[in-house]
Amino acid sequence: MRLANYISDLLYRYDCVIVPNFGGFVTNKVSAVLDEETSMFHPPKKQVTFNAYLQHNDGLLANYIASAERISFEKATEQIHEQVALWKTEVKTGTVTIGKVGTVTLNDAEQLVFEPNLETNFLLEAYGLAATPGQQVEREETPVIPVNTVEESPVSTKSKLIPLVKRATVAAAIVGVGITGWYAYTQQEQAAAVADQEATLKKKIQTATFISEAPLPSIDLEVNKEALKNFHVVAGAFQSLKNADKKLEELQEMGYNAKIIGENEWGLTQVVFGSYQTQEEAREALMRIKATITKDAWLLHKQ
Structure with missing residues (x-):
């Protein structure tokens, strides 16, 4: 073999x-x-x-x-x-x-x-x-070139500082005027947008408002609990249907809720001691069966 x-x-x-x-x-x-x-x-x-x-x-x-x-x-x-x-x-x-x-x-x-x-x-x-x-990656380091600084005399620095301050003052004044105008214009735009949104929302509320006198019907869903039992304790898989029926009758006489769950992908008929909703229940039953009936029983999870 x-x-x-x-x-x-x-x-x-x-x-x-x-x-x-x-x-x-x-x-x-x-x-x-x-x-x-x-x-x-x-x-x-x-x-x-x-x-x-x-x-x-x-x-x-x-x-x-x-x-x-x-x-x-x-x-x-x-x-x-x-x-x-x-x-x-x-x-x-x-x-x-x-x-x-x-x-x-x-x-x-x-x-x-x-x-x-x-x-x-x-x-x-x-x-x-x-x-x-793997391929090794080689990294090249680029040298850092220092920047040469130019020293200026106190006289030349002071002479350049005065016109620079004047230009900065004029620029600040222009920017201040521009910001004031832009802020006023933005406030007007925001006020108009808010008014337009309120009008649109009010129109939608008036159109969508309704009163339903008849309550919606309730829906009852029936769940087949038997279909949810996907965990099975298998007693055996048989090529002959006659042998499978014989095993099923034997287990039912012993008091087990035994049944045939169909054929597997190789065409063998599977007989189980019982089916369970959770894996924990199935494992407990499997341990009891192995300890009292047969050690050849095994657990199957079938969707």
Whole structure:
């Protein structure tokens, strides 16, 4: 079975893919960086890490395999267990290569050590982007040339200051007269504009004023609460409709509000323990079912 390929496919779409009884592959988004030693710009990516404590079956990988190979959920789970057993045997004597994801080895403490494949970028937004060499920008500094000042004698400065003061006085008088005239003209324009606006507003109010004796009718909106239950606890996906009906009848006899929510994109009929309005309600039900009924149940959010 191509378990490594299925893990790679899911890492493009999800941040965590758990392989039951083996461990979980977790991705974290890393921004674009500049390698100062090589002057290369590296695009953003998903950095893959491995957590050996994430071994509980959340149903994501098994459901994806069941849909892709058109087999039952139980058969997909069995195939995963077989591949994991083979990996655990191979890692005792060497390195296990998990497709484009990375490699796994054992250290001296008999713990799994994961090395990610740095050539694979699971970030869809960065698909097709490669490392780009950077170009160093050289800046040129323009020298500042000092300005030479000319020193004048006290006599020449004083002789030039007197006519300058006279010209400044005459200019101030002219400006004062101009400002006074402009201010008076502006006041007249503002008064005329305000009067025109008041007349227009009064005309609009008279035209738009009306009395409505009949109140507007109320609108009753009926919300189908059942349609808002988008979170489902899935019991299984079946290729045979007969098997799906059998599973549905079994769950209903156990007291669950079970139902069939249709086929998925791979044509498998999905049977659920129940449907819920919020994710919190669905998770609580999932934990109870995993603890009392089956560990293979999983959560589905369907719009």
